[in-house]
Amino acid sequence: MVSYHRHRALIALFSFTTRSVAFSAPSSLSRRNLLPSNSSSSGLKSSSTRGLNGDEEPRTGWLHNTEPKYSYPSSSSSSSLSLAMKRLLADKMMRYRNHRIIHPPAAHPCGDSNRMMVTEHKVSIPLTHPDLKAAMSNYKDQSSTSILLVDRIDGAFLTNNEAFDEPTIDVYFTIIELLSNTQDESHFQALQNTNLSPSQRAELYFQKEGAEKSSYSSIDPSRMMLYLQGGPGFGCASPVSGLSLASSSSSWAAAVLLDGKITNADGKSFERIVLMDQRGTGKSSAICKQRLIKLFPDLFLSDDNKKGQVVGEEFGRDADARMMLLHARQQKALKEATDYLSSFRADSIVRDAEWIRELLACPFPSVDDDGNDTAVVKGPKPWGGALGQSFGGFCLMTYLSSIQNPPELMYFTGGIAPMNTPIKEVYDRLWLRVRERSWKYYEQYPGDVATVKKIVRKLLSHQNSADPIKLPSGGTLTARRFLQIGLALGGSPGTCFANLHSVISSAFLDENSDEISNAFLKRIDYEQSFDDAPLYYLLHESIYASGEGSTQWAANRSYEDHVQANAEFDYRVTSQEDNSNPTLFFGEMVFPFMAHGDFSELSSDGMRLLSEALAEKSDWLPLFDETNMRTALVQKKKTSAAAACYYDDMYVDFECAMRLTQRGCPMEGVKVWVTNEYQHSGLRDDGANIINKLAAMSKNRLHVPS
Numbered sequence: 182m183v184s185y186h187r188h189r190a191l192i193a194l195f196s197f198t199t200r201s202v203a204f205s206a207p208s209s210l211s212r213r214n215l216l217p218s219n220s221s222s223s224g225l226k227s228s229s230t231r232g233l234n235g236d237e238e239p240r241t242g243w244l245h246n247t248e249p250k251y252s253y254p255s256s257s258s259s260s261s262l263s264l265a266m267k268r269l270l271a272d273k274m275m276r277y278r279n280h281r282i283i284h285p286p287a288a289h290p291c292g293d294s295n296r297m298m299v300t301e302h303k304v305s306i307p308l309t310h311p312d313l314k315a316a317m318s319n320y321k322d323q324s325s326t327s328i329l330l331v332d333r334i335d336g337a338f339l340t341n342n343e344a345f346d347e348p349t350i351d352v353y354f355t356i357i358e359l360l361s362n363t364q365d366e367s368h369f370q371a372l373q374n375t376n377l378s379p380s381q382r383a384e385l386y387f388q389k390e391g392a393e394k395s396s397y398s399s400i401d402p403s404r405m406m407l408y409l410q411g412g413p414g415f416g417c418a419s420p421v422s423g424l425s426l427a428s429s430s431s432s433w434a435a436a437v438l439l440d441g442k443i444t445n446a447d448g449k450s451f452e453r454i455v456l457m458d459q460r461g462t463g464k465s466s467a468i469c470k471q472r473l474i475k476l477f478p479d480l481f482l483s484d485d486n487k488k489g490q491v492v493g494e495e496f497g498r499d500a501d502a503r504m505m506l507l508h509a510r511q512q513k514a515l516k517e518a519t520d521y522l523s524s525f526r527a528d529s530i531v532r533d534a535e536w537i538r539e540l541l542a543c544p545f546p547s548v549d550d551d552g553n554d555t556a557v558v559k560g561p562k563p564w565g566g567a568l569g570q571s572f573g574g575f576c577l578m579t580y581l582s583s584i585q586n587p588p589e590l591m592y593f594t595g596g597i598a599p600m601n602t603p604i605k606e607v608y609d610r611l612w613l614r615v616r617e618r619s620w621k622y623y624e625q626y627p628g629d630v631a632t633v634k635k636i637v638r639k640l641l642s643h644q645n646s647a648d649p650i651k652l653p654s655g656g657t658l659t660a661r662r663f664l665q666i667g668l669a670l671g672g673s674p675g676t677c678f679a680n681l682h683s684v685i686s687s688a689f690l691d692e693n694s695d696e697i698s699n700a701f702l703k704r705i706d707y708e709q710s711f712d713d714a715p716l717y718y719l720l721h722e723s724i725y726a727s728g729e730g731s732t733q734w735a736a737n738r739s740y741e742d743h744v745q746a747n748a749e750f751d752y753r754v755t756s757q758e759d760n761s762n763p764t765l766f767f768g769e770m771v772f773p774f775m776a777h778g779d780f781s782e783l784s785s786d787g788m789r790l791l792s793e794a795l796a797e798k799s800d801w802l803p804l805f806d807e808t809n810m811r812t813a814l815v816q817k818k819k820t821s822a823a824a825a826c827y828y829d830d831m832y833v834d835f836e837c838a839m840r841l842t843q844r845g846c847p848m849e850g851v852k853v854w855v856t857n858e859y860q861h862s863g864l865r866d867d868g869a870n871i872i873n874k875l876a877a878m879s880k881n882r883l884h885v886p887s
Contacts, residue, residue: 262340264550267339267548267552268547270339271546271547271548274339275544277305277349278305278540279303279304280540280544281302281304282300282301282302282372282382282383283379284301285373285377285382286298286299286300286301286369288360288369289420289421289426291428291439292435295359295360295361295439296359297357298357298358298359298365300356300358300386301355302354302356303351303353303354303379303464304352304536304537305351306349306351306352306536307349307536308349308350308521308524309524311338312334312532313524313532313802316802317802326728326806327806328582328803328806328809330583330584330809331532331583331584332561332585333557335546339546339554350460350466351465352457352459352460352533352536353416353457353463353465354417354457354458355417355419356453356455356456357426358438358452358453359438359452384544387544387545399544400453400542400544402538402541402562402563402564402565403445403446403565404445404449404451404453404565405451405453405454405455405565405566406437406453406454406455406566406567406568407455407457407564407566408434408454408456408457409530409574410456410459410572410573411570411572411573411596412462412571413459413716413720413721413724414461414468414714414715414717414718414720414721415462415463415714416463416464416465416467417456417458417459417462418456420456429869430869431869432868432869433568433864433871433872435869436872438452442873442876442877444876446821451566455537455541457537459576460524460525460529460530460533461525467716468715469782470712470782470788473788476518478514479510479511480514480518480790481785482507482510483511484785515794518791519791519794522720522795525716526720526724526804527724528579528583528802531579531584532583534564534580561586563588564587564588565590566589566590568594568872569592569593569596570595570596571596571832571833571861572724574594574595575598577596578600578804578847579805581814582804582810583806586819587819587820588820589819589820591821591851592875592876593823593825594824594871594875595826595827595830595863595864596824597833597842597851598833599834599838599841600727600804601840601841602840604729604732605739607735608735608736608738608739609743611739611768611770611831611832612739612740612750614829615667615670615768615831616750616765617829618670618671618829618831619667619763619765623763625674625678626678630763630764632685633685633764634756634764635688636660636688637663637664638757640659640663641660641753641756644660652706653702653703654782655781656780656784658697659774659778659779661752661772662779662780664752664765665767666681667767667768668709668768669681669708670766671832671860671861672861672862672865673859673862673866674860677860684701684704684708688701689701709780711780711782712780712783713782715782715783715788718775718776718783719792720795721769722771723795724804726798726804727801728801728802728803730799731797731799732795732796733797734772734773734796736770736771740770749762750765752765768831768832769831773792773793773796805847807847810848814848814850814851815849815850818850821850821880822879823851823853823854823875823878823879824851824854824875825854825856825859825863825864827856827857827859827860827861827863828857829857829860830860830861831860831861839853852886854874854875
C-alpha cells in the first residue's frame with residue numbers, strides 16, 4: 182500500500198508533469214508592460230516592472246500558474262487597428278527595444294591624422310522571435326525542413342500587442358565609425374557628456390550637432406558592414422585591444438573604413454562597422470553556470486545539499502517521496518532550460534542582427550497619417566555588407582536561408598558549413614584533419630613527442646587514484662583534458678604552434694623531474710576557457726543539426742570508431758610506446774566527459790543533465806534552405822558573395838565546403854578563393870589583404886576563381 186506521504190508526493194509529481202511546459206521564461210528575464218485594451222495613450226507607462234496602476238505587472242504562464250490580469254488587443258494584420266492604436270504600438274516598440282549606449286564613446290587615432298569613434302550599445306531583443314515561435318509549431322506538426330523567408334523581424338510588434346508578452350534578453354554591439362569632419366567631432370563631444378543616461382545618449386546618437394532639436398536621422402544600413410564572429414559561445418573581439426585600427430593594413434576593419442577600396446553594391450564607402458556579441462556571449466546576456474542557476478534553480482537542486490534537503494520536507498522522513506518530488510521539479514526545469522538554450526542558435530542570431538539593423542535604420546518607429554508604418558513606406562534597406570568568420574559564415578548561410586533581404590555583399594572566411602553532410606561524417610573527417618595537424622606540430626617540435634607522452638603517462642597514473650591532479654579552477658587535469666589543448670592547432674604555425682610548445686615546455690617543475698608544475702596548471706586553465714563559455718560546450722554540435730535529429734555526442738562516437746580502427750588515435754596506447762610515433766591531440770570537439778569532473782563549472786548534476794538533454798534533442802529547427810539560398814545568390818542575385826576556403830582547415834572540412842559551391846548546389850553563386858597560404862586564423866593574421874581580395878572578387882574586379 183502506498184504510504185500517506187508517498188501518496189502526496191505522487192499528487193505533487195502529477196501536478197508538475199501535467200502542467201504545461203511550453204516555455205515562456207523564468208521571472209528573472211526582462212519583461213515589458215502590456216497595454217490594457219481599454220487604456221488610452223495617457224495611461225501608457227514606461228517599460229518597468231510596475232503595472233498601470235502602480236501594482237506589479239501582470240504575471241502569467243507556467244511560473245505563476247495564474248490567469249492574465251488584463252485582456253489585450255491582438256491582430257494578425259495592421260488593417261484592423263485604429264491609427265491611435267498603431268501609434269501606441271509604435272511608441273511601445275521603441276521602449277520595448279530599450280536601446281542604450283552604455284558608456285560615453287571613445288575615440289582612437291588611426292591612419293594619417295584620422296580618428297575613429299567606438300560606441301558601445303545594448304538593445305533588448307525577444308528571447309524567441311515571433312516567426313521562430315510559429316516555425317517551432319509548424320515544424321513539429323508538419324516535419325517540414327523548408328524555411329519561410331522573413332521580411333520584417335519587428336513587424337509582429339507593430340500589429341499585435343500580445344507580441345510584447347515575449348521576455349527579452351540583452352544583445353551588446355559596438356559600432357566603429359570614422360570621425361571625418363568637425364560636425365562628427367562635435368557630435369562625439371556631445372555624446373561624451375557623462376550626465377546623459379544610456380537611453381539619452383542613444384537618442385542623441387541619431388541627432389547630429391547643428392541639426393534642429395526635433396530632427397533625427399536614421400543610419401543608412403547599405404553603408405554599414407556587419408561582422409559575425411566564430412564560435413559559438415565567445416564574444417566579438419574588442420576594437421583596438423583585439424581588433425587593431427592603427428592603419429588601413431592593420432586589420433580587416435581598418436581596411437574597410439580607411440582604405441577606400443572596399444565599397445558597397447552602389448560603389449559608396451562603408452561608414453560604419455557593427456560588431457555584435459552574439460546572444461549568450463560576451464556582454465549579451467552571457468550564458469554561464471551562474472546565470473543558469475538563477476534562471477533554472479530547480480535544475481541544480483541535487484547539486485546543493487541544503488536545497489535538496491528542503492525539497493519535500495513536508496514528507497518527513499519518507500526519502501522516496503522527497504526524491505520523487507525533487508526529480509519532478511528537476512525534470513521540469515530541465516525541459517525549460519533545454520528549450521531556453523535552443524533559442525541561442527544561428528536562426529536566432531541572424532534575426533538579432535536584423536533587429537539591430539531595423540533599429541539603426543528606423544530608431545524611432547512611427548506611423549503616418551494614413552496609418553502606414555514609415556519603415557515599410559521607405560522600403561527594405563539590407564546591410565550593405567556582412568563578414569562571417571568560421572561559425573559566423575554558418576550564420577550567413579542561415580541569413581540567406583531565412584531573411585527576405587539578406588546583406589547585399591557577403592564575405593566568408595573559413596565559414597562554409599557542411600550543410601549536406603551527416604554530422605557523424607563531419608567528425609570522421611575532422612579527426613583526420615586533427616591527426617594531420619598533430620603531425621605538423623611534431624615535425625616543428627620533434628622533442629615534444631617524448632614530452633607529451635611523459636605528460637599523458639603522468640596524468641593517466643593519477644586519473645583513477647585518490648590523488649587526482651587538480652587545477653586552480655577546481656577542475657581535474659586528466660590526460661584527455663590535456664589533449665584538448667590541441668584545439669588551438671588550427672591557427673598559423675608561427676604563433677599557435679609556438680604557444681602550444683610554450684605550454685608543453687612548462688609541464689614539469691624541472692627538466693628531469695616528473696612533478697607537474699603549478700605554472701603549467703595555471704596555463705592549462707588559461708588556455709581552456711570552456712568553464713567561462715559553457716555555451717560552446719552545450720551547443721557546439723547543434724550548429725550541424727539542421728532539422729536532422731539528435732547529435733548524440735557525434736565527435737565522441739567518431740573518436741571511438743577511429744580508436745577501434747586504428748590504435749594510432751588511442752592516447753592510452755601511444756603514450757606507453759617508447760618510439761617516435763606521437764600521441765595525437767584532440768581538436769575542436771566536445772565530449773560528455775567534460776561534465777564529469779574535468780571542468781569544474783561544467784561538472785554538476787544540473788550541467789550534465791542539460792548537456793545530455795541537448796545531445797539527445799531531436800526536434801531542432803532547420804538552419805539552412807537550399808532553395809532560398811540559390812534564390813538569393815543565383816536566381817534573384819540579391820547577394821554577391823565571395824569566400825576564402827582554407828585547404829588545410831582543421832575546423833571546417835575543405836571537401837564538404839567545396840561540395841556546396843559546385844554548379845547546381847546551394848552556394849553555387851559564391852566565388853571561392855582556395856588557398857593553403859593561410860590557416861583558419863587567416864582573417865586575424867592578415868585580415869586587410871583577405872578582405873580586400875574578397876571585396877574585389879565580389880565586384881568582378883579580380884578573376885578568382887580563374
